[in-house]
Amino acid sequence: MEIINKFNVSLPSADAWAVLMDIERITPCMPGAEITEIVDSETFRGKVSVRLGPVALTFGGMAKFEMIDEVGQCAIVTARGTDPKGRGGAEAKVSFSLTPEGDSTLVVINTDLQLSGAVAQYGRGAGMISDLATQLVGQFSTNLNTQLVAEDSHAPSTLDGHTETTNATPAEQPKSAPISGLSIGLRLLWNAIKRLFSKS
Numbered sequence: 001m002e003i004i005n006k007f008n009v010s011l012p013s014a015d016a017w018a019v020l021m022d023i024e025r026i027t028p029c030m031p032g033a034e035i036t037e038i039v040d041s042e043t044f045r046g047k048v049s050v051r052l053g054p055v056a057l058t059f060g061g062m063a064k065f066e067m068i069d070e071v072g073q074c075a076i077v078t079a080r081g082t083d084p085k086g087r088g089g090a091e092a093k094v095s096f097s098l099t100p101e102g103d104s105t106l107v108v109i110n111t112d113l114q115l116s117g118a119v120a121q122y123g124r125g126a127g128m129i130s131d132l133a134t135q136l137v138g139q140f141s142t143n144l145n146t147q148l149v150a151e152d153s154h155a156p157s158t159l160d161g162h163t164e165t166t167n168a169t170p171a172e173q174p175k176s177a178p179i180s181g182l183s184i185g186l187r188l189l190w191n192a193i194k195r196l197f198s199k200s
Contacts, residue, residue, distance in 0.1 A: 003111040003133045007141035010148055013098050016105035017073045019148070020096075029143035031136060036060075042068070048081065057083055057119065059090055066093075073098040088117020109137065 009016040020026060023044055027035050030048075037045035042065040050057045061081030068075045074097035082089035091114045099106040111133065 001113045001115075001130075003113060003130050005109045005111070005134055005137040007107055007137055008101065008145075009105045009107060009141075010103075010145050011105060012103060013073060013100040013105045016107070017070075017098055019144075020098075020107070021068075021075075026140075026144060029147060030140045031143075057087065059083060061089075083117075083119060086117070088115065088119030090115050090119065 009019070011019065024035060024038070027033050027046070032049040033046065034048075035044055035046045039045060039062070043062065044064075045060075045062050047058055047060040050059075059081030061079060063077055063079040066076045066078050074095065077094045077096075079092045079094065080089070093112040094109060096107060096109045099108070113133075
C-alpha cells in the first residue's frame with residue numbers, strides 16, 4: 001500500500017533538514033510515538049500507540065535510516081513493528097524529501113506500508129489507512145510548527161548589537177500522548193462518505 005503525504009515546515013530548507021534529522025527532537029511531535037532506545041546514530045527502537053475507541057494498539061519495533069542524502073535533502077527509512085498482543089504487525093519503507101518554498105519548506109513523505117495478521121483486517125479499505133496517515137501527519141506538522149514558534153519566542157533577542165537575556169525558561173516539547181480515536185474516527189468516517197458519494 002503506497003501512501004503519499006505532504007506538509008510545510010516554517011523554516012528554510014537547510015534549517016528544516018537539521019530539525020527533521022533530529023529524531024529525539026521531533027518524536028514527541030508525532031502523536032503516540034516514543035523512542036525507547038537509540039541503537040546508533042541511524043538506528044532506533046521505539047513504539048507507537050494508537051487508540052481507536054475501545055481498541056488500543058501498540059506497535060513496538062525498530063527504525064533504521066537506509067539512505068541519507070545531505071546535499072539532496074532526502075532520506076529513506078525502513079521500519080518494522082509488531083503488536084505485543086499478537087494481533088499482527090507492520091513493515092514500512094518511508095522516503096522523504098524537502099523542497100524550498102520561500103521562507104518555508106515542503107516535505108513530501110512516500111510510504112510503502114505492509115500490514116500483517118489481524119491488524120491487516122483494519123486495512124482492508126486502503127482509503128481508511130491513507131486517511132489515518134494523513135491525519136497523523138497533519139497532527140505532526142501542527143505540533144512541529146507549534147514547537148518551532150515556541151522555541152523562537154523564547155530565543156534571546158538582540159538590541160543595538162547586545163544580547164538581551166530574560167528569565168523565561170525554554171519551551172517544553174509537546175508530550176507524545178496516545179492518538180485520539182474520536183476526532184480521527186469522525187474525520188475518517190466523513191472522508192469515507194465523501195468517497196462513497198463521489199463514486200455514485
